[in-house]
Amino acid sequence: MQSHPDWTHWITVGRRWQDVRHWWPGDTPWAIAVTAVLTQHTRWERAWQVWQRLVQAGIHTPDRMAAYPESRLAAMLRPVAAARRKARTLRELARQVRDSGGDLCQWVGTSPDRARDRLLRIHGVGPETADAILLYACAIPMVVVDAYTMRILHRHGVLPAASSRIEEVRAQLARSLPRDVAMLRDFHAYMVMIGRTFCHTRHPNCADCPWQAFLPQGQRPVHATQPRTPDHSGATGPVCRISGGRRSGGDSGSGMGIPKRNPCT
Numbered sequence: 001m002q003s004h005p006d007w008t009h010w011i012t013v014g015r016r017w018q019d020v021r022h023w024w025p026g027d028t029p030w031a032i033a034v035t036a037v038l039t040q041h042t043r044w045e046r047a048w049q050v051w052q053r054l055v056q057a058g059i060h061t062p063d064r065m066a067a068y069p070e071s072r073l074a075a076m077l078r079p080v081a082a083a084r085r086k087a088r089t090l091r092e093l094a095r096q097v098r099d100s101g102g103d104l105c106q107w108v109g110t111s112p113d114r115a116r117d118r119l120l121r122i123h124g125v126g127p128e129t130a131d132a133i134l135l136y137a138c139a140i141p142m143v144v145v146d147a148y149t150m151r152i153l154h155r156h157g158v159l160p161a162a163s164s165r166i167e168e169v170r171a172q173l174a175r176s177l178p179r180d181v182a183m184l185r186d187f188h189a190y191m192v193m194i195g196r197t198f199c200h201t202r203h204p205n206c207a208d209c210p211w212q213a214f215l216p217q218g219q220r221p222v223h224a225t226q227p228r229t230p231d232h233s234g235a236t237g238p239v240c241r242i243s244g245g246r247r248s249g250g251d252s253g254s255g256m257g258i259p260k261r262n263p264c265t
């Protein structure tokens with residue numbers, strides 16, 4: 001990493017653009033952990049839809065999931081990528097949590113390194129998933145690095161190459177970001193939202209992006225030649241991952257088989 005920007009400033013600008021306090025929906029740490037696994041290589045909306053299906057079928061606790069036959073669980077997960085592998089991962093995670101008393105966050109413990117190791121020992125849980133579970137489900141101050149983060153940091157000259165090693169980037173970010181759960185949650189949420197909304201792989205829309213002021217000096221903002229997603233700037237209500245849905249204005253998940261209760265709250 002070439003320099004250490006003032007991440008607090010990035011987050012502050014993000015907060016002026018969108019309120020992401022309720023960005024990762026889920027009533028319980030277990031709901032967050034399951035959706036973190038389900039969304040691997042899968043659109044968030046689909047992962048959330050499958051979680052709702054599990055809730056409706058009563059398979060929404062570690063106890064119930066551990067006892068549910070793996071092949072039937074895989075069939076229920078089928079709309080997400082790698083359903084069979086994820087069924088195995090979730091059952092193993094559920095079994096370990098159940099056997100330790102049923103509380104995910106008690107099972108991982110409070111030591112960040114030990115908690116991470118514990119999750120990484122579950123087949124199918126990689127660094128990004130483990131860090132997201134610890135940060136959003138158990139409020140442990142972890143840095144989540146994903147492809148959006150790598151792309152944005154590279155475009156801003158923070159990383160020498162988009163192909164930098166994720167673990168190194170994570171370690172360096174951990175040294176330069178505040179060890180504050182709310183800040184770290186927002187940092188990751190903005191990386192995903194700005195990545196999805198503006199920082200497209202081929203056509204970044206820097207001209208409308210809240211982070212254009214952080215482009216390296218002399219780098220002119222780029223206008224997207226093919227805008228692909230709506231610009232949410234100026235939005236007022238909190239947003240969550242589900243279709244970028246806002247809490248205000250009612251049902252954010254309509255048309256997706258998502259519950260009538262607004263999950264962003």
Ligand code: SF4
Binds near residue numbers: 205211222
């Ligand atoms: S200003 Fe441009 S490069 Fe930076 S995050 Fe926004 S779209 Fe991406």
